[in-house]
Amino acid sequence: MGSKLKSWFQKKYRNNFRKTMPYKVALLGSCTTRDIFNSKFNPDYKRYFTIVADQQHMSIVSVMSSPLNLKESKINxxxxxxxxxVYRQDLQKDFLSRLKQSQPDILIIDFYTDVFYGTLAVNDGTYITNKKWQYKKLDHFKQINIENEYSIYNNTDAFLKLWKKNFDDLIQYVRLNLPHCEIILNKTKFVNTGxxxxxxVVLSEELNDKWENFHIDRFNILWDLFDTYAEYKFNLRHLDFDIKQYYCPSDHPWGWFYVHYNQEFYSKTLGKLRVMLD
Structure with a gap:
């Protein structure tokens, strides 16, 4: 078979196959990615995609760290x-094994958790996501000894170095263990418009929280840095995001927040992904 005919045959076969077999998708990040595949926002997404592994609110550094085996297993x-x-998964760190077992066609990543929370060094050399404000409400968290904090506000240079190393390790793991999986970046951002x-309206003013415009811009600068590093070092494709086009409506199902968007975002992004994969 000639090379041109072979190429045509393979493309035709792949497209016919995809029409009858939804893409297997894994997700790592936050609701900015997960809600693209949520029937509340995209009722027919299951015609095209099947979620086979999902990890939310867990930093890249935590994903790549050793699990924490603590005495008390009950979480109250x-x-x-x-x-x-989420807390249990942050300690168990089983996302990589779920990825390997499910062998998705694509892995979609966003960096909200890394940008907004950062990571904690704990218990002799491992890391968890820096969600102290929430984790401290759990009795189980009293067993954890915090050794250091890395975020946009604490040990920033060390945090960037730590994040890059662990993201490199994640890419290496995926390429070694999931050779047919494509990694796609979801380049969402914080919006301060409602x-x-x-x-x-200015969302931070309506929420009356501590995240003023300065902080929102600072988060987005770091997010851009992570996106740029990942995209250009590893030649990854991406889903773009127009920060001027999207906003948070007051009737969003999850309430007002900087990464909750209007319906147009969810519809358009699912459409972009379908076109990208055709």
Missing amino acids: GDVTNFYKN LKNGQQ
């Missing part, structure tokens, strides 16, 4: 069951 505290499970009664 004043947080939702979702966040209790929509209330048909009028644009």
Whole structure:
């Protein structure tokens, strides 16, 4: 078979195969990625994609660290069951094994958790996500000894070095153990714009929290740095994000926050992904 005919045959076969077999997708990041594959926002996404592994609110450094085996296994505290499970996964660190077992076609990553929280060095050389504000509500967290904190505000240079090393390790792991999996970046950002009664508002002013425009811009600068490093060092494709186009509506199902967007984001991004993979 000639090379041109062979190439045509392979492309035709792949496209026909994809029409009857949804892409297997793994997700690492936050709701900015997970909600693209949520029936609340995209009711028909399962026609095209099947989620086979999902990890939310866990920093890259934690994902690549050694698990924490603590004596008390029961987790009690004043947080939702979702966040209790996030905490458990943050300690167990089983995402890599779930990835390897499920062998997804694509792995989509966003860096919200790394930017907003950072990481904690704990218990003799391992790391967890820096969510002290939430984890301290759990009795189980009392067993953990915090040795150092790395974030946009603490040990920033060391944090960047630590993050880069662990992201490199993640890419190496995926390419070694999931040779047919493509990594795609979801380049979302913090938006400080809301929509209330048909009028644009400054979200941080409406929320009356500590994250003023200065902090939002600072988060986005770091997020851009992570995206740029990942995209250009490893030649990754990406889903772009227009920060001027998106905002948080006051009736968003999860409430007002800087990474909760209007419906147009979820619809358009799913469409972009489908076009990218055709």
